[in-house]
Amino acid sequence: MTRHPDQSTAGGGEMEVERSVLAYLHSHPQAADTLRGIVNWWLPRQRYEISCLRIEHVLDRLVAEGLLHRDELPDGEVLYALNRQATSSQPN
Secondary structure (H helix, E strand, O other): OOOOOOOOOHHHHHHHOOOOOHHHHOOOOOOEHHHHHHHHHHOOOOOOOOHHHOOOOOOOOHHHHOOOOEEOOOOOEEEEEEOOOOOOOOOO
16 A cells, blocks of 8 residues: 555654754744744644644644643734743753
8 A cells, every 4th residue: 555645653753843843933032923833834834734623633633731731812813922931841
């Protein structure tokens, strides 16, 4: 059976997205963006052709873990940013 590029083994693709999102935020601690902005600007399209649902799942998990916080904008979009109160270590 041939695997399509958007299929990954048990969360491996999500871990890569998580590392990329956190690395970007640690390099740009003032950054904040919507799901669409993160997909379109933070993650290079040619390398990360994954669905918005997968990225949204990762962002939701990072919020649940306290690493990110999110704010709902008046138009219903959600803005994600680094939770500066989190005590986790920075990625290399």
